[in-house]
Amino acid sequence: MSGGDGQSLAVVVFLGFVAVSLLLCGLAAADLDDPEHFYAGGSAAFGPVGGGLAIAGDYISAATLLSTTGSVALDGADGMLFAGATVVSLCLVLRILGEPLRRSGVFTLGDFLADRLGDPSVRRALGVATLVVLTPLLLVQLGTAGHIMAAMFGLPDGALTGCTVAGGALMVCYAAFGGMRGTGYVQILKVGVTLTAVVLVAGIVLARFGWSSSALFDAARKHSGAGAAYARPGRHFGPSLAGRLDLISFQATLLVGAACLPHITMRLHPLRDARTARRAFGWAVGPVAVVCAGVVVAGLGACALIGGDALRAADPGGSTALLMVTGALDPADGVVRHSMLFAIVACAVFATTLAAVAGITLAAASSLARDFRNRPAHGAGAGSQAREIRRARVAIVLVGAAAVVLSAVLADRGRLTLISLSFTVAASVLAPVLLYALFLPGHTATGVRWTVYGTLPLIVLLLTGSPAVSGIPTAVFPDHDLHWFPLQTPGLITIPAGFLLGLVGRDRSRAAPQQPWSERQFVHRG
Numbered sequence: 001m002s003g004g005d006g007q008s009l010a011v012v013v014f015l016g017f018v019a020v021s022l023l024l025c026g027l028a029a030a031d032l033d034d035p036e037h038f039y040a041g042g043s044a045a046f047g048p049v050g051g052g053l054a055i056a057g058d059y060i061s062a063a064t065l066l067s068t069t070g071s072v073a074l075d076g077a078d079g080m081l082f083a084g085a086t087v088v089s090l091c092l093v094l095r096i097l098g099e100p101l102r103r104s105g106v107f108t109l110g111d112f113l114a115d116r117l118g119d120p121s122v123r124r125a126l127g128v129a130t131l132v133v134l135t136p137l138l139l140v141q142l143g144t145a146g147h148i149m150a151a152m153f154g155l156p157d158g159a160l161t162g163c164t165v166a167g168g169a170l171m172v173c174y175a176a177f178g179g180m181r182g183t184g185y186v187q188i189l190k191v192g193v194t195l196t197a198v199v200l201v202a203g204i205v206l207a208r209f210g211w212s213s214s215a216l217f218d219a220a221r222k223h224s225g226a227g228a229a230y231a232r233p234g235r236h237f238g239p240s241l242a243g244r245l246d247l248i249s250f251q252a253t254l255l256v257g258a259a260c261l262p263h264i265t266m267r268l269h270p271l272r273d274a275r276t277a278r279r280a281f282g283w284a285v286g287p288v289a290v291v292c293a294g295v296v297v298a299g300l301g302a303c304a305l306i307g308g309d310a311l312r313a314a315d316p317g318g319s320t321a322l323l324m325v326t327g328a329l330d331p332a333d334g335v336v337r338h339s340m341l342f343a344i345v346a347c348a349v350f351a352t353t354l355a356a357v358a359g360i361t362l363a364a365a366s367s368l369a370r371d372f373r374n375r376p377a378h379g380a381g382a383g384s385q386a387r388e389i390r391r392a393r394v395a396i397v398l399v400g401a402a403a404v405v406l407s408a409v410l411a412d413r414g415r416l417t418l419i420s421l422s423f424t425v426a427a428s429v430l431a432p433v434l435l436y437a438l439f440l441p442g443h444t445a446t447g448v449r450w451t452v453y454g455t456l457p458l459i460v461l462l463l464t465g466s467p468a469v470s471g472i473p474t475a476v477f478p479d480h481d482l483h484w485f486p487l488q489t490p491g492l493i494t495i496p497a498g499f500l501l502g503l504v505g506r507d508r509s510r511a512a513p514q515q516p517w518s519e520r521q522f523v524h525r526g
């Protein structure tokens with residue numbers, strides 16, 4: 001196939017995905033006549049199959065495809081641990097939080113905690129935590145979408161800002177017009193596209209090595225430049241004591257933080273009943289497990305076919321490994337972006353990022369519209385439903401505009417640091433808040449505020465003084481070394497601190513009588 005044909009295919013598939021996804025959002029928009037439909041898609045919008053696939057779509061992000069592939073390619077065993085933690089984390093959220101978070105009329109974590117604790121004053125604290133978690137994720141995903149769009153169309157670097165704006169406009173359309181149901185349709189479509197691309201790449205890689213996983217791993221280890229260390233944990237952060245602690249900290253943060261991301265928990269509120277939640281479990285975990293397994297194979301293939309030094313020279317974090325391996329597997333005119341395989345993979349990555357930013361934007365805007373107002377826990381009255389939806393759509397536009405501006409300003413600076421911030425806040429703030437509210441009788445809004453407003457400054461302080469901000473090639477300021485805190489991911493300190501602050505800050509005199517989730521029985525929602 002000629003180079004022009006490969007690039008033309010990328011454009012055609014890209015435009016086809018955009019057209020179909022906009023059509024699905026338009027069909028969903030016809031039913032968005034009340035907050036229940038806009039925020040939750042209607043009580044039983046998808047059922048277990050669609051609900052599970054939509055959760056999987058929200059869970060699979062650009063970091064899953066690009067950063068994890070790079071980690072496997074450059075760091076071997078560490079990258080495989082990261083991929084495994086990604087799957088295990090989803091199992092945790094569905095097994096531990098899937099059933100307790102179901103509740104009618106609840107659309108955000110602020111809604112849930114206000115209803116669960118019987119104290120609406122907790123909303124603002126949850127709104128702050130939600131925005132701090134989602135904003136960095138949104139910036140990273142949006143920046144990635146701009147890069148992929150520019151690569152597919154063969155545009156110069158100067159067009160990156162325009163591509164970022166175009167991606168932002170699309171995400172606003174998906175979220176504002178499609179609501180939860182429309183973005184759910186987009187997530188389901190994205191899962192199909194991503195599975196196809198990842199399985200295709202993994203299959204071609206394995207075929208190159210005689211369908212032998214051991215031969216593939218041996219070739220990757222040989223070309224990694226690390227020797228036997230490639231097969232042992234610890235390469236990503238180094239063999240020192242600080243490096244080993246950093247690996248534990250990162251794994252704990254990924255495992256706990258990914259389970260509490262607000263755009264994931266938002267998908268759990270509308271599940272109809274416990275049986276639906278349990279059936280959705282398999283439909284969510286299955287695709288994510290397949291994608292993560294394919295990413296591991298692709299990462300090993302990138303290292304085996306291209307070499308660790310070449311991958312690190314292209315991007316110190318390895319984020320280009322997935323796209324670079326397409327050139328080694330299907331070269332066309334010596335230009336990676338002109339190959340047929342690149343067209344398929346690039347479209348899958350773009351679909352992943354675009355669907356991810358739509359889901360994150362909807363969750364952030366929902367929190368902005370609902371958690372920063374003094375209102376009852378269960379939605380708006382009948383007379384204010386139209387105003388509620390208008391307010392949500394205005395919030396989506398505001399969030400989208402702010403994200404586009406910030407993404408253009410930051411460009412590629414500190415992508416991994418932004419991801420670390422999001423997951424650390426989710427693990428250190430949202431996890432203690434949710435687990436205490438569900439399983440600790442007598443937990444109060446005061447304890448929630450202590451966790452949120454006490455842990456957030458600690459995270460910012462430690463992260464600012466860490467190598468993630470200065471001193472290493474992937475840092476925000478790689479040419480300066482001002483770090484004083486040894487860990488790149490401060491979760492080893494901040495996660496226990498978040499749980500401790502929640503306990504210390506509980507005002508037992510104001511505790512409402514509660515029962516732990518295991519003793520509560522909720523009414524079936526038909």
